[in-house]
Amino acid sequence: MEKWRVYERIVALLSTEKYDDPSLTVIPNARVTGLISNRKRQIDVLIDYRFEHDLTRRMVIDAKERKRPIDIKEVESFEGLMKDVGAQRGVLVCTNGYTKAAKNRAQKHIGIEIIPAEEIDTFNFNSWDNCLHQKCEDGLVLWDRYFGVSIQDSPPYVMATGKCDVCHRFHIWCWSCGNRKVLGNEDEWQCSCKEPWFWLTAIEPEEDNTKSIYLLFCSASDIKIVDRIPL
Ligand SMILES: [Zn+2]
Ligand SMILES: [Zn+2]
Incomplete structure (x- = not known):
């Protein structure tokens, strides 16, 4: 590098x-x-x-x-x-x-x-991961958010989210099963551990004619914006 x-x-x-x-x-x-x-x-x-x-x-x-x-x-x-x-x-x-x-x-x-x-x-880059997208060369994922969900009395499920610093695709890391996944810009993913929620990405127009890609967490009770990349 x-x-x-x-x-x-x-x-x-x-x-x-x-x-x-x-x-x-x-x-x-x-x-x-x-x-x-x-x-x-x-x-x-x-x-x-x-x-x-x-x-x-x-x-x-x-x-x-x-x-x-x-x-x-x-x-x-x-x-x-x-x-x-x-x-x-x-x-x-x-x-x-x-x-x-x-x-x-x-x-x-x-x-x-x-x-x-x-x-x-x-410096070392141990805390960064290689981008999971096949066509992305040299991209590293910066995990910058930890996201916990609790269902009733169970201990919280923890997921980390991040983005690649070359192709900018969102990444999700499910700590329950260890799965990591790269998402496209208009994509949808449910982890194979089959918890009752899934992730969505969507490109949305903003008021000033720019656009953003949103990362959404969707469960039966609500849809949460977890992250955003302006375009
Ligand atoms: Zn990448
Ligand atoms: Zn999982």
């Missing part, structure tokens, strides 16, 4: 720990449609409201693995990306610091943090 790619993944993983809020979803290597450019923009880590399209909660993180300090130009182009995707806040994470002008230019809505390059060598 190339060094900058490892660095992006480290920043994504640390972001799931740092922004550990059940109402937020962390999407590594996201691709969302720019509101101004109308083009797909790549975002190293997108932090978005989990349950519906709400740009007031949107935050973008850019990982800059650089030999030199980041400068004012990089801050300006990052601010341009933030505007295009409607993010209110942004964080630039860099290996080798930043110039004073870059810091001044960043003002309040852009944070600059340093994670030194040495961390790249000490």
Whole structure:
């Protein structure tokens, strides 16, 4: 794996720990449609409201693995990306610091943090799984949510959900039987342990003409939105 790619993944993983809020979803290597450019923009880590399209909660993180300090130009182009995707806040994470002008230019809505390059060598990806989709190359699944269901007095059933950082497909991991499953964008799945619920994915239009893929948990009593990826 190339060094900058490892660095992006480290920043994504640390972001799931740092922004550990059940109402937020962390999407590594996201691709969302720019509101101004109308083009797909790549975002190293997108932090978005989990349950519906709400740009007031949107935050973008850019990982800059650089030999030199980041400068004012990089801050300006990052601010341009933030505007295009409607993010209110942004964080630039860099290996080798930043110039004073870059810091001044960043003002309040852009944070600059340093994670030194040495961390790249000490890091392991044990907590990530390979993407289960046959055609996805090199994708890793970041499990970012644990989901428990209780039926009457039985101990809760626990499932983990995550998404691949290359093809972005949702993954479900049933802890009762150990099954793991990748879901397509408009898909449906019931685990072979045959509990009385199933999972659905659906692409839904949002008010501003963008779309999201929703991951839904469906049982006899209700349908819950568990996760969302903006497109
Ligand atoms: Zn994948
Ligand atoms: Zn199962």
